Amino acid sequence: MAVITVAHVRKSFGTLEVLKDISFSLEKGEVLSVIGPSGSGKSTLLRCITNLEQIDSGTITIGSDTLVNQGVYADKTTISRIRLQVGLVFQNFNLFPHFSVLRNITEAQVHVLKSPKADAADTAMDLLKKMGLSDKASAYPYQLSGGQQQRVSIARALALRPQVLCFDEPTSALDPELTGEILAVIKELATEHMTMMVVTHEMAFARDISNRVIFMDDGLIVEEGSPEQVFSNTTNERTKRFLNRFGN
Amino acid sequence: MAKLLWLMLEGTLTSLRIFFLTLLFALPLGLLVAKGRMSKHRIISSLVNGYIMIMRGTPLILQLIFVYFAPYYVLGASADRFTAVIIAYVINYAAYFAEIYRGGIQSIPQGQLEASSVLGFTKVHTFTHIVMPQVIKRIMPAMGNEVITLVKDTALAQTIGVAELFRVAQNAAAREFSTMPIFIAGVFYFVMNAIVSKSFDFIERKLDYYR
Numbered sequence: 001m002a003v004i005t006v007a008h009v010r011k012s013f014g015t016l017e018v019l020k021d022i023s024f025s026l027e028k029g030e031v032l033s034v035i036g037p038s039g040s041g042k043s044t045l046l047r048c049i050t051n052l053e054q055i056d057s058g059t060i061t062i063g064s065d066t067l068v069n070q071g072v073y074a075d076k077t078t079i080s081r082i083r084l085q086v087g088l089v090f091q092n093f094n095l096f097p098h099f100s101v102l103r104n105i106t107e108a109q110v111h112v113l114k115s116p117k118a119d120a121a122d123t124a125m126d127l128l129k130k131m132g133l134s135d136k137a138s139a140y141p142y143q144l145s146g147g148q149q150q151r152v153s154i155a156r157a158l159a160l161r162p163q164v165l166c167f168d169e170p171t172s173a174l175d176p177e178l179t180g181e182i183l184a185v186i187k188e189l190a191t192e193h194m195t196m197m198v199v200t201h202e203m204a205f206a207r208d209i210s211n212r213v214i215f216m217d218d219g220l221i222v223e224e225g226s227p228e229q230v231f232s233n234t235t236n237e238r239t240k241r242f243l244n245r246f247g248n
Numbered sequence: 249m250a251k252l253l254w255l256m257l258e259g260t261l262t263s264l265r266i267f268f269l270t271l272l273f274a275l276p277l278g279l280l281v282a283k284g285r286m287s288k289h290r291i292i293s294s295l296v297n298g299y300i301m302i303m304r305g306t307p308l309i310l311q312l313i314f315v316y317f318a319p320y321y322v323l324g325a326s327a328d329r330f331t332a333v334i335i336a337y338v339i340n341y342a343a344y345f346a347e348i349y350r351g352g353i354q355s356i357p358q359g360q361l362e363a364s365s366v367l368g369f370t371k372v373h374t375f376t377h378i379v380m381p382q383v384i385k386r387i388m389p390a391m392g393n394e395v396i397t398l399v400k401d402t403a404l405a406q407t408i409g410v411a412e413l414f415r416v417a418q419n420a421a422a423r424e425f426s427t428m429p430i431f432i433a434g435v436f437y438f439v440m441n442a443i444v445s446k447s448f449d450f451i452e453r454k455l456d457y458y459r
Contacts, residue, residue, distance in 0.1 A: 052362050080368060088366045094359035097458050098381045107377070108367040142459040160367065 001028050002061070003164045003195050004049060004086075009058030011041075011048060018044045019055070020219040026164065029193040033206035033227075036216035037242060042199045045216070046168050049197070050088045051079060062086055063163055084112065087157030087165040091172050093149045095141040095156070101128070102137040105156045113160065120159075127155035131185065147178030151185055164195040171202060183209075203246045207231045215239050252420055252429060259416030260436055263402040265330075266412060270337040270398060277338060278345025285350055296346075303343030309404050312336040316408040333405045341398060348390045352383035385455040392448035399440050413437070 004026040011019040018041045026032050034042045047053040049060060057071040065082045067074055074082070095104050102124050109120035128134050131151040141149055150170060157165055167186065171179040183205050189196065190209045200206050206213060206227070213230040215223040215238075223236045234240055284296035303311070316332040319325060326332065356379050364374040406415035417433035 050366055083368045092359060094363035096378055111373055112368040140458045
C-alpha cells in the first residue's frame, strides 16, 4: 500500500520552476532517500508533501486521503487530518525554546490529538527513553547539544504516530560526531519498519538504510532505483558526476 | 507641609489612574493594531500605517487637545476631561506598542511557525502558545522604555485641565511662591519609575529560564 503518492507535481517560485513534473510513490515500511545537489528541489518536494508549500499542479495523496488533486487542494478538515499522518524533522530542529523537552513532545498530543496530559507524558517519556534522553525531560532546548535537540525533535514528530516520517537534511546542522548519533536513531527506526522519506547529503547513510533512492537534479527525478543500482551500477552520466564528488 | 503632601498624593492618584487605564486599553489595542499593520490586505495595512504615522508624528499634547476639543466643534459636546485624556493616551500609546509588538512578532523565526503547522496546531494556538510567549520575552526592554515614558507623559493631562500630580505641584508652587513642590513632584515621578523599572527587571528575570 502506498503511503505517499505524488503524480505530475509542478511548483514554481515566481519564474523559477523548482519541481518539473515529479512523480513517485512511497510504500508502507519503505525507506526512501532523496539525494541531489543543492537547489535540485528535494527540500521543496518534502515541503510540498508536508503542506508547507503549495504546488501549482499535480496530485499528492497521503494514505487514503488526497491532499491535492490535479492542483486543487482538499478542504481544511481533510488537510488537518492529512497533516497528522506526515511527520517532519527539520534541518535546524525548530524546537520550541520556551517549552521544556517534555512539553515540546506533549503539546501537540494534548492540543491536537486531545490526549489526556498523563497519557501524553507517558508517550513522551517512552520516546525519550528510546532516544536515550530520559534524564532531559525537564531541560530546555538551549541546554542540549545539537544532536540531543534533533533527537527531541524526532520524538516530537513520532509522538503523533504519523504514518510516514520525513527528514529534511536532519544532520546538516550537526558536526560529524553528532551526525552519527542521529543516523543511528534513523537506522533504528528503519529496522522497526517506520515508513520514512529522507532528504540527505549523507551518501553512505542513504545507501545503508534505504530501500530505494531518488536522485534529483534541476527539479527533475533523474534516476530512481535500489541503492545498489543508483550508487554502484548507474549508467546515468548526471548521477555519476554527482556521486563522484562524494568519492563513491 | 502635610497638607501639601496630601494634595500631591491625590494628584498622584489621578496620574496613576491615567497610567493604569492607558495600559489596560493600549496594550491589547496595540496588538490589534500590529496585526492590522501586518495584514496582507493592502487597504487595511496602509490605513493602519497612516494611523501609526499620525500618532507617532504629532505631539501627544496636540492629540490631547484635539480629542478634547474636536468633538465640541463637530458635535457640540465634549467627553469629560478625564475620559478625553484616556482616549488620547490610549490611541497614542497603542501606536507605539503596535510597532514594538510588530518588531517582536517579525523576529520570531519562520521555523517556529513551520513546526507548529506540521504538528497541526491551529493558527490561534500557534499565536497564543508559540509566538506570543516568545514575543513577550523579546519586547520587554522596549516595553520598559515606553512604560517609563508613559509615567512622565501623564503630566501632560493638565493641558486640558486634569489635576494630576504635576498640575497640583505647580498650583502649590504658585500659591506658596516656592519651587519646592515641583521638586517634590520630581521625587514622586522618580519613585514611580523606580518601581516600574524594578518590575520590568523582575519580569525579565522571570523569563530568563530559556534562551
